[in-house]
Amino acid sequence: MDTITIKDIANLCGVGVTTVSRAINNHPDISEDTKQMILQVIKENHYVPNNSARNLKRSASKTIAVLIKGITNPFFNRMLQVFEQETQKKKYSCILQRVDENQDEIDVAIELEKEKRLKGIVFLGGYFSHSKEKLDQLTIPFVLSTIGLTQEVDQDVYSWVSVDDFQESYKMTDYLCGLGHKKIAIISAGMDDESIGKLRYEGYRKALEHHGIKFNPNLVRCMKDDIESYSMENGYAVTRELLQSGEEFTALYAISDSLAVGACKAIFEAGKSVPEDYSVAGFDGLDISFYYNPSITTIRQPAEKIAKETIRILFDLIHKKTASEHRIFAAQLMARDSTKPLK
């Protein structure tokens, strides 16, 4: 016997397949005795139902999926746990699916929706710019979570929850200006970025403007393409170049904590110190920003809250309690040891 099926179990038990199915799926219409008997035989024979067959037949499953772009991002770790927890509370199950950098998340979503008979989807990370036509192929509700929305998107179609990357980035830059810094370098995304990278960069620009600080393009340093984006290594490489360029600056704002960590390292290696020689700030509020030495001033995103609200909205969508919702959470500026007033 190659692989054992529900039929085999039925035969072994001397019952019909329906009865076996009922035993497996906890259906009510079955006597406790036969159920136990069947379960016993199943266990003895190590029978495992084939999921493909189940999904194919089932019209609906209590399942949602979380599609993550950039699973590397430690920021998502905290959220993932909340997603699973909250989903379980609703008696649903939650499947995690990573999406490659160069994969189209909607394609993945469409495929998965059919394959798993999903009830809803969370898109996590990355950016979002898809034609309405494409979105229409997705027949189930979805929520965008911590996704940088740079273009005007249709409020009625999309639901999302995130922080205001532009505003929070403004806040950080404003803070640095408030400390007296005027030459503030930034490690940002490439100029072609259409996501949080762009928003954070624009917040920086805006704050400089409000403080009447002349914008210096030489202080804008983009992450390197050939190194993993938003990584410590990238921050390190970029900061080394900045330092070597001889361009003067007193503060360095990295648009992610990991970049900031790399930046600090480069500064130390140049024989300088943080914050005495350079103030350094990050973004996200990763654990490491607290544990680093010095602790890094950052914008702390309320990851748990965002995750919780994402699930809440998704289920409201599923249960048709809402048509679309948008929630922007305030993030918190954590002033720590890596920044200080300019003397």
Place this chain on the structure above:
Amino acid sequence: MDTITIKDIANLCGVGVTTVSRAINNHPDISEDTKQMILQVIKENHYVPNNSARNLKRSASKTIAVLIKGITNPFFNRMLQVFEQETQKKKYSCILQRVDENQDEIDVAIELEKEKRLKGIVFLGGYFSHSKEKLDQLTIPFVLSTIGLTQEVDQDVYSWVSVDDFQESYKMTDYLCGLGHKKIAIISAGMDDESIGKLRYEGYRKALEHHGIKFNPNLVRCMKDDIESYSMENGYAVTRELLQSGEEFTALYAISDSLAVGACKAIFEAGKSVPEDYSVAGFDGLDISFYYNPSITTIRQPAEKIAKETIRILFDLIHKKTASEHRIFAAQLMARDSTKPLK
């Protein structure tokens, strides 16, 4: 029309479903013209084949799966990329499946094997102690990658690749002893750990013994159960307690880099410094160990090599070129700024 199927496409094209299937799957027995025509119709109608149906029917698929226990671990990130890369080279696809801390990875594997018609499996992380009977339900080859094997396991049944956690941990402890340290604290796993935690702890014990250093149980500090294991936060909490206990020590060996980072923070907060007051060492060779300030002395596991070799062995297993293989890679002691000779 609710959801569009292969039949609909066949009707639309005025051909049989077989022909459509052939077009989708690049089968040879189809004229280029009809194929293009069908593909066109498919595109226009946004038809996406149902994976469940495919998997159900397909006898074999060129797919392997990587089951990860503890996806949080940044150490795995580097490996994951290699897994995908190498799999693609073989024209296979690779699916990632996280396994919950309290889930049985074999159960997940068995289910997935059937559902996806897998060709092979990589088990990543965690520990491994399953009955032969259970393993036998897995009919496809698998490789254990960076899994702590504490018990004697059947060499002929399992294939694995990892570092020698015992030996490498010995190496680190030996190094600290060589620096003149005699009071070496360790942050280790719980005493019930049966995985790398145990192995690394035992390497520590052995090295102390060889150096004729009397073992002091008060210097053994286990991670806290109520905090994520191997996390910075855990290292921080444990080290605070250690510091407050008043127990004297000159070096602290944490069995992971993240723990070491947390430990350093606790030391700084106590007004002490690293390595002047305490030498601190980690394990794994995460990026952060290099970028931290001070850079952290660690054991660098050759993650890429391990990952590559894992895939190589798995495919050799799949192609029956080998019955079982075992590969232990040497890890590298990276002596950095967080440790110094005892004066």
Place this chain on the structure above:
DNA sequence: TTGTAAGCGTTATCAC
């Protein structure tokens, strides 16, 4: 309470 049989959407087998 239980069993029979009709699909679910594909792919594989075969005949044309």
Place this chain on the structure above:
DNA sequence: GTGATAACGCTTACAA
């Protein structure tokens, strides 16, 4: 080259 048609392993009306 192409098209019926029978599986694949399961769930679910419907019948008993």
